[in-house]
Structures are given as structure tokens and as C-alpha cells.
Amino acid sequence: MIFHETGLADARLIEQERHVDDRGHFARVACAGEFARAGIEADYPQASVSHNTRAGTLRGMHFQRPPHAEAKVVRATRGAVFDVIIDLRPGSPTFRRWQGFELSAGNGRMLYIPKGFAHGFQTLEDETDVLYLITPAFVPGHGDGVRFDDPAFAIDWPLPVSVIAEKDRIWPLFGG
């Protein structure tokens, strides 16, 4: 795997190193040793999948409150997403800044999302699946969020929103 810095401190875009032959390709998509050497969380006790039927579906912007803040590695295993992270760490040089990345089954790109970031995505195709590696394991009742359309961030989503959960429409505006 090849780890690229992003415009947000400590977040990494991870590129697969695909071994291509006549059958197709083989690539490593998680490795505690490579992750540790890259300086990111190395061990992920939980993996989850998000299946999304329609293009334009928006999930986010979510985070878990401390002490259950999560780090994640996410990638699209089917279809494609515009994946967005917001740095919500007050002491960070990139505090309040967001960045979006196109992750798709085709490009195989993965995103490392450190603790203290809000995460969300909008699907770019129907029948899109997102695979999450998460640490620590999910603890119900500690979820929080910021609005996908909060003017404090002015996230430039690529498509009109087709489907969104009511909870994601009513997060409070960011006062931080």
C-alpha cells in the first residue's frame, strides 16, 4: 500500500499496490505492520459495510464522542462515493477544514480517518457499498454529528441529495 498525505493533518489517502496478471489483480488492503510503519492506527477490531441503493444517497457527517472516538479506514467495494472528512480537532492546524475524495471499487483508493474527524459520503452510483475498518469497536449511544450542509464548512457535494436519514438533516449547526 502507498500512503499519501492529504490536505488535512494526519488523514491519509491509501493507494493499493495491485499485482496484475491475466486473471485480474491481487492487492493488500489492510496490514497492521504497514499501517504501524505509516504512523496510523494499526489494529481494527470491527469491520462494517454500508450498502446504498441509490446514487446521491448521503450519510453523515458522523463521529463518536470521546472516549469512544473512532479511527476508520474506508473504501468503496462496489460503485463509488464522494467521501468527505472534516477535521474537528480544536488544536489541529487544519481545524474546521474539510476535504473530499472519490473512492471507488475501480480506483481501489482507501481513506484513513483519524479520531476527531467527522466522516460522511455521497454515493455517485446506484448499488454502492462502503467497507469500514473501525477502531475501537462501536459503542452505541455516543454518536454525534454535524450538518452535511452547514455553512461553517460549505461542503461542495457533487449531486443533489436523493436519500438521507432524518437524523442527518437535524444535527446542530457547528458552534465550534
Ligand SMILES: Cc1cn([C@H]2C[C@H](O)[C@@H](COP(=O)(O)OP(=O)(O)O[C@H]3O[C@H](C)C(=O)[C@H](O)[C@H]3O)O2)c(=O)[nH]c1=O
Ligand atoms: C456505525 C455503526 C452502527 N451500528 C448500528 C447502529 C444502528 O442500529 C445501525 C445503523 O447505524 P447508523 O444509522 O448510524 O449508520 P450510518 O448512518 O450509516 O452511520 C455510519 O455512517 C457514517 C458515514 C460513519 O462514518 C459511521 O461509521 C457511521 O456513523 O447499525 C453498528 O452496529 N456498528 C457501527 O459501527
